[in-house]
Amino acid sequence: MGFEPTPLWPAHVVVASPQEDSRGVFMRLHCETDFRAQGVLQRMVQTNLSRTRRRGTLRGLHFQIAPSHEGKLVRCLGGCIYDVFVNLRPESSCFFQHFAIGLDEGGLKALYVPPGFAHGFQALTKEETVLYQMTDYYAAELSRGVRWNDTAFGVAWPIADPYLSERDAGDPDFDARMVAGFVECWSMEANQV
Secondary structure (H helix, E strand, C coil): CEEEECCCCCCEEEECCCEEECCEEECCCCCHHHHHHCCCCCCCCEEEEEEECCCCEEEEEEEECCCCCCCEEEEEEECEEEEEEEECCCCCCCCCCEEEEEEECCCCEEEEECCCEEEEEEECCCCEEEEEEECCCCCHHHEEECCCCCCCCCCCCCCCCCECCHHHHCCCCCCHHHHCCHHHHHHHHHHHC
């Protein structure tokens, strides 16, 4: 398994190294020791799976507020997605910047999205299956979203007129008050690295 840095540290593209023989393929998708060597100290505590059945569907941009330390390791197991995260850490030099990558069912690449980043993806094919490993438990009362096409972020989604859930369609533009209290949480995390 390898790690490719993104311009928005501490986010990484995680690349699996498949081992192939006459039986098929084996690959390690997560190793706590390898993640710790990259400065990711939180453990993966929850695994989620989403299936999307409509091309153009957009899920996001989602995050959890303090005191959550929710990070995600996102991998596409079926189909193809355009995966995006946006830095919502006000103290960061890359505040409001985003990173996007195509992930597909080959599953060799995954995206580690750290706490303090909003995350979303758009389905580029008819059916997608996405696996998320989480560094914190989902808490509905801490769950938030920001508008997928907030001009402050400048994300160029591949399909301009997405299919959205009612919740995602109603998400507001970003407001700094949304992340009040995060700076302290993320600063503690940074001091551990």
